[in-house]
Amino acid sequence: MRGKRYTDEFKQEAVKQVSERGYSVADVAQRLGTTTHSLYAWIKKYGKANPGQAGKADLETENARLKADLRRMTEERDILKKGRRVLCQRPRVKYAFIRDHRPEFSIQAMCRIFRIHRSGFYAWLDKPLSNHAVEDQRLLKRIKEFYIASGGTYGSPWIHRDLLDGGEACSVHRVARIMGENKLKAQIGYKRRYIKGGKLGSIADNVLNREFSPGMPNQAWVSDITYVRTHEGFLYVATVLDLFSRRIIGWSMDKNIDRHLVIRASMMAVWQRQPKGGVLVHSDQGSQYGSADYLSFLASNNLEPSMSRRGNCHDNAVDESFFATFKKRVTQRKIYSTRDDAKTEIFNFIEMFYNPVKRHSHTGGVSPVQFEKDYFSRLESV
Structure with missing residues (x-):
């Protein structure tokens, strides 16, 4: 049924009820039996509502x-x-x-x-997690395993190499992103003030002269001493490192820092390596390395002494780098209960991680042990 039809005159008079007589739009629409919508349309066409x-x-x-x-x-x-x-x-x-x-x-x-x-x-x-995010969560577990195994010393490049060796296929950028999002950062070593120059030792010259990359094993070794804090007192650690592979070939630990400490470390290196020719052994000018007993041991085993210039750590930078890693993993923010506890931790670091596992840029990203194995394999194949 069609709606009601109104004449123009009717519409105009209806508008006047609002504009001139002051009735509300709703009241007029109700009385006339029309809709407010229609009445507003009429007002728009024929006039304006009451201004007030x-x-x-x-x-x-x-x-x-x-x-x-x-x-x-x-x-x-x-x-x-x-x-x-x-x-x-x-x-x-x-x-x-x-x-x-x-x-x-x-x-x-x-x-x-x-x-x-x-x-x-x-x-x-x-689906809160995308397939990519789920894969990131899985990779994070493996990244944490390798990060913890390195003692927090590995950054994304070495972690990425570990993942590749473990059969994972991912980019180093993805590893860096995941580590960054989870606040996994490689520990930074201690800052040290380096002094240029320095006097040569009266016992031995700086024969090594920063030639840190010999072409074969048992050409040049470097030695140094550090300490570890325990509640029983200091534990001193002496090491001997082969510059060819960066492998620790001799070490000794004792509560006393004397000539016997460095002699025992050097003796271990000689026993392990059995060098056939002369070997250059570089150290600082500490009293232990200048003692008559130590120099006599070197001479009797065909080892030639070399010493850094006084106060110049660059002359023994490789051993300094090793001890930086050592401190990040073993000694940083830590005091051991006993010296025996510290010895166990140090042995674990050197023989269970550093030599067989720790990656080095010098060795192309492989461990010292693997680097030597590859070297001798090449010799045998020639």
């Missing part, structure tokens, strides 16, 4: 709009206060924030603030 009435309606509309804007701005302010740390994060971080704050804020407002689509958020709710 219209002004009141406009004011109410404006107040409602302002209140809505205030609620929206207040909500946006509160969202920004709580979510400022995730504004520049990846979408999945923002999704997690929205999920956790749904009871407090509207999803639409949070998506608008973080500039993400609601459809993406609802899709994430069904």
